Amino acid sequence: MSSAWQFYIATLVIYAFVYIIAASGLNLQFGVAGIYNFAFIIFQAAGAYTTGVLSLGRPGSTGLQTYILGLHLPFPVPLLVSGVVAGLLGVGVGAVTIRRLRADYLAIALLVISLIATDLVTNATGLFNGATGLSLIPQPFASVTSSSTAYDWIYAAYAGVVCILVVLAVRVIIRSPLGRCLRALRENENAAAAIGKNVAGLRLFVFGVGGAIAGLSGSVLVSFTQAWAPSSWLYGETFVLFTALIVGGVGSNLGPVLGALLVPVVLAEGSRYLPAFGAPTLVPSLEWILIGVILVVFLWFRPTGLIPEPRxxxxxxxxxxxxxxxxxxxxxxxxxxxxxxxxx
Amino acid sequence: MQTLALYVGFGLVTASILCVGAIGFTLQFGISNLFNLAFGATMTAAAFIAYICNAAGLDIWASLVLGSLGAAALSYLLNRGIYLPFKKRTTSLFTLIMVTLGVGLVIQYGIEAIWGATDFSYTLGPGRSLHFAGMVVTTTQLIVIGIAVGAAVVMHLLLRYTRLGKAMRAVAVNERLARNCGIPVRIVADSTWVISGVLSGLAGVTLVMDVQTLNSSTGTEFFILIVAAAVLGGIGSPYGAMIGSIIIGVVAEVSAGFLNPAFKDITSFAILIVVLLLRPTGVIRSVASAKEVAR
Structure with missing residues (x-):
């Protein structure tokens, strides 16, 4: 295979792993615990930015970027800290839900939080270089090999390992008594509270863990793309993940995996390499139309998704x-x- | 003081557009118990219909009327063709909100597929600036305010003094009881979606008349402010929507003027979050409480 093809396939594989990680996190929050987290993408962003500022080094050393912190920590540290930071952010945002709002009302509030986050990061340029975003984020395994093709495959393997660990962890949670409590929360919050479940605690937990998983996905993604800007995490991305879950199967173990492979990867990443036709915005807008249609069609004909949650x-x-x-x-x-x- | 008055003036213009939109959005929630995330896209569609008419040589007022009628038809069809069948089939709040989202995406990006990401604007008649108590408003903006006040008065008369309006309020607070009292809920809901469609059209076209740029995301971007206004006032309550719009509109423009234009939306969103934390049912809570948006 030519190196161009290898690059293309390795890129797709890495994106697939990132989307599977993110979809698993969202599945835990939405599929299992029934929280419509319309701000999900900000946790991926938090992970990506954390990895960025923890591996870029001092501001000024890499072009004219301004950002906070500016450390240069060795490889696994940025990944782990990203998970922790995004998880803490998740707990913070989850605290908003202490006031028990109706699920769709809460979803609107979370959507607004997502927009606030984008506005803040775009306009407070000192945080993460504003609208331009961070770039030239160092590659974690650059010292291992000098061949860029080999590097891509090493990276794909790394993304795969993180992905498998996350999917397994989510599976353990889903099957555990804790997972049962979360499903009780989803089905009937009042009844769960009535039999002594700590509803607020469970919600904070699921916001934290789901956020941390999203943060890991952001970290894996950003070390590969080496750039991250507000345009990488517009609120629409959250809906792409929701569509993936609905297509794959909400609440099941493998549903998010299948959904992530079908919706974002095939649709968005695949068509990126189509020959261009029409106006430059035509292909992206057709993709969004397709996502809208898929949403409505699946919710009508197969609301449980391709792999339904087992009874x-x-x-x-x-x-x-x-x-x-x-x-x-x-x-x-x-x-x-x-x-x-x-x-x- | 002079500058404050200036920004309050801008704020009243924004508040007027918000007010028309927020009444429409909140009525839809009251009647159908769903958050119609396609509302912003409907606004954009109306603005584009008005643009076509305007570009074809009609003056802006005729275009405004046609745009609003188009939005009314679209809104009616969406409810009848998509939302209502889904409501009959499922009670899942998530399904409904995702369906409205999917519909919104199709409309918004359908427009983008046709017109691209280009900015358009209307051909407006010659306007001039008026100075009044430190505020500076153009004649167009004055008319926008007039339309909003007119719409608010008409809605007030409708809701207070007509059978339809009273039925709308009854359905919003307790649909089952209204049905049992012999109110034809289906007809009331259809009428509400037509009326709220007209309001979304008016809001969409007047928004473009004010800001003078139109693209496929114009309505959806403004829509979040409408949500903020409706939630702040108390979701489901038209009078709450009016109050919320004035607060959000004025605060947004004043903070844009005094702090930083970039933080215009952040301030209003922050207000929204604080409201959701402290008083999630908003200022006028009758409908919001009936629908149990917060416990």
């Missing part, structure tokens, strides 16, 4: 509850727990 039925608990064997449809056990039908 969780626990036979022993079911019998202990003294249920009627002949009842035609089994209620999701989580829902029954939430409704207090199953003794715990």
């Amino acid at each position: 969780r039925v626990y036979p022993r608990a079911w019998r202990a509850g003294g249920a009627d064997e002949n009842r035609p449809n089994l209620v999701d056990d989580d829902q029954r727990v939430a409704q207090g039908l199953v003794a715990r």
